[in-house]
Amino acid sequence: MRESRGHSCPPGTRVGPNSKVGWTSTMSATSMERKPNESKGKDIKGKGRPSTNAKARRKSRLEMDDEAMEDLKAKYLESSEDEPELPGDEFEERKYEVDEIVDESVDVCGKHRFKVKWKDWKRKSDGTSTTWVKPEQLTNADEALDEWKIEKKLRIMERRKKYAETGYPVALFTNPCFTRFNTTLEELGLGEDQELTPDMVFPSYLDTAWEDWDAEVEDTRKRALAYMESTGMDLTQEDEDVPMTPSPPVHPPTNLKAEKGKTTETDRTKLQDAWDRATRQEGAASVVLVNEVDEELIPSSIDLATFQYIELGPYRHDGSLASHTDFLAGCTCEDGCLDSQTCNCQAEELAGDVNLLLTLGKGRYRFLNTAVTECNDNCQCDFTCSNRVAQRPRDIPLEVFKTQDRGWGVRATTFIERGKVLGTFTGELVPSSAGTRNAQNSQEEEEADEYSYELDWFDQAHQWRVTAKNCGNWSRFLNHSCYPNVKVYAVLYDSVMDAGEDNRHRLGFVATRDIEPRTELMINYAPRSKPAASGKCCEYGKCIRFE
Numbered sequence: 290m291r292e293s294r295g296h297s298c299p300p301g302t303r304v305g306p307n308s309k310v311g312w313t314s315t316m317s318a319t320s321m322e323r324k325p326n327e328s329k330g331k332d333i334k335g336k337g338r339p340s341t342n343a344k345a346r347r348k349s350r351l352e353m354d355d356e357a358m359e360d361l362k363a364k365y366l367e368s369s370e371d372e373p374e375l376p377g378d379e380f381e382e383r384k385y386e387v388d389e390i391v392d393e394s395v396d397v398c399g400k401h402r403f404k405v406k407w408k409d410w411k412r413k414s415d416g417t418s419t420t421w422v423k424p425e426q427l428t429n430a431d432e433a434l435d436e437w438k439i440e441k442k443l444r445i446m447e448r449r450k451k452y453a454e455t456g457y458p459v460a461l462f463t464n465p466c467f468t469r470f471n472t473t474l475e476e477l478g479l480g481e482d483q484e485l486t487p488d489m490v491f492p493s494y495l496d497t498a499w500e501d502w503d504a505e506v507e508d509t510r511k512r513a514l515a516y517m518e519s520t521g522m523d524l525t526q527e528d529e530d531v532p533m534t535p536s537p538p539v540h541p542p543t544n545l546k547a548e549k550g551k552t553t554e555t556d557r558t559k560l561q562d563a564w565d566r567a568t569r570q571e572g573a574a575s576v577v578l579v580n581e582v583d584e585e586l587i588p589s590s591i592d593l594a595t596f597q598y599i600e601l602g603p604y605r606h607d608g609s610l611a612s613h614t615d616f617l618a619g620c621t622c623e624d625g626c627l628d629s630q631t632c633n634c635q636a637e638e639l640a641g642d643v644n645l646l647l648t649l650g651k652g653r654y655r656f657l658n659t660a661v662t663e664c665n666d667n668c669q670c671d672f673t674c675s676n677r678v679a680q681r682p683r684d685i686p687l688e689v690f691k692t693q694d695r696g697w698g699v700r701a702t703t704f705i706e707r708g709k710v711l712g713t714f715t716g717e718l719v720p721s722s723a724g725t726r727n728a729q730n731s732q733e734e735e736e737a738d739e740y741s742y743e744l745d746w747f748d749q750a751h752q753w754r755v756t757a758k759n760c761g762n763w764s765r766f767l768n769h770s771c772y773p774n775v776k777v778y779a780v781l782y783d784s785v786m787d788a789g790e791d792n793r794h795r796l797g798f799v800a801t802r803d804i805e806p807r808t809e810l811m812i813n814y815a816p817r818s819k820p821a822a823s824g825k826c827c828e829y830g831k832c833i834r835f836e
């Protein structure tokens with residue numbers, strides 16, 4: 290894997306953000322370089338917390354609403370038999386007034402809509418008084434938008450309370466997350482001509498989040514039980530081995546002294562034990578080695594004597610690097626960062642040109658941009674904050690399994706919802722091979738490249754890459770497909786975006802579609818590349834389409 294931003298990319302191709310999204314130019318304002326807790330206050334593009342005046346207005350509005358409602362009822366009952374006109378094209382002319390915003394949604398194509406309840410309007414056929422409208426149709430609706438922000442916050446807090454009441458460890462929870470979204474069909478791995486079906490569109494969070502609480506809670510319990518069963522852990526008990534907050538990176542020695550090429554069942558068991566310990570210490574779900582295809586007990590790329598499994602934690606390096614975390618700006622949220630409009634980490638200039646407070650939990654990035662800024666150590670919030678997703682322990686149990694014809698690969702044993710963040714790449718920071726690549730590269734360097742990513746997301750003149758040759762996690766086994774079901778995103782929570790050549794951002798793996806259990810998880814090593822001239826899909830002979 291030698292080329293930029295990915296595994297084994299053909300020359301001139303790259304795994305990375307869609308260039309047309311163009312983050313770096315607009316992101317160079319040093320928004321991440323504020324000093325810790327030096328909040329930018331409320332005025333992030335005018336979207337601050339509601340002022341005391343706004344609260345007073347809200348109160349009086351609610352009082353007025355009762356009266357207005359009575360008026361409306363009277364008017365409605367007295368109204369003529371004619372069907373009222375729908376607020377639509379003629380909406381401007383009629384000047385209907387927004388009564389309330391009751392819902393909001395964004396679909397995978399970025400279509401943003403508000404569900405509006407109108408004053409003085411009702412659809413006669415079913416008596417409803419709501420329609421879905423575009424943001425630009427919401428003129429003179431500042432107050433309703435302010436109200437909606439508060440309402441969303443309340444609902445999300447209520448949701449979190451419900452989750453908390455179930456008593457399961459936070460790491461297991463499919464927490465509400467806030468991220469941003471500006472994805473394209475291409476980024477989702479869908480062809481231009483592929484039809485969007487309803488299940489490909491994220492539902493409005495209200496659809497599932499608030500209306501069926503009991504089912505949500507039951508679902509969470511089931512997941513927790515399944516998880517406990519598959520890992521053999523009793524996570525309802527306080528357990529020192531299963532920290533619920535991030536612990537320092539652990540590099541458990543594998544203590545395996547197998548002769549190269551001659552592995553035994555005992556070696557396999559020892560390796561599995563070492564991986565179990567490493568995942569368990571991070572509070573992450575299991576990663577199990579499975580081979581139902583041939584006799585290979587352990588992936589040949591793993592050196593039994595030296596390989597260290599690192600599930601989470603910072604990139605490994607020689608220790609001489611200056612920390613980037615001192616430069617991270619922290620947010621000052623006191624509500625678990627529930628409102629992306631007021632959380633500095635989710636502010637517009639970090640999120641790109643779309644920053645919508647729309648989210649649904651389950652540890653997912655719901656609204657994907659080309660990179661995601663999560664909350665960090667300098668934030669006021671704690672680890673349960675909703676804007677911490679990739680930095681949490683993985684809760685999807687995985688298998689590293691022997692494929693028929695692509696070496697070892699990765700699959701999950703449970704269903705994965707689209708948008709789910711599976712985890713991050715781990716490994717060792719080494720100098721980038723971009724500038725030094727030449728024909729004299731040793732075989733060892735070639736091999737290291739096969740398991741490495743260039744950290745060039747924000748700057749092509751980067752100096753680091755991460756290799757999982759000698760240490761790393763399950764993600765080093767992700768194979769390539771031109772029709773991937775997982776996509777790589779740059780994630781920032783322990784590094785700054787504006788580090789120039791010294792970029793050390795994380796790489797998060799996100800499901801781009803719903804994935805059935807035991808389907809191989811695959812990424813596109815080179816999403817921008819054109820089909821190979823040979824007529825083959827790509828340079829990998831075994832690039833399969835997902836069914």
Ligand SMILES: C[S@@+](CC[C@H](N)C(=O)[O-])C[C@H]1O[C@@H](n2cnc3c(N)ncnc32)[C@H](O)[C@@H]1O
Pocket residue numbers: 290296297588590694695696697698739740765766767768769770829830831832833
């Ligand atoms: C990051 S590794 C993936 C794990 C690898 N399969 C293993 O067993 O270690 C990348 C290598 O896997 C193989 N590979 C990845 N995707 C493939 C595909 N679609 N068809 C065939 N080989 C593939 C190639 O040898 C590639 O250099």
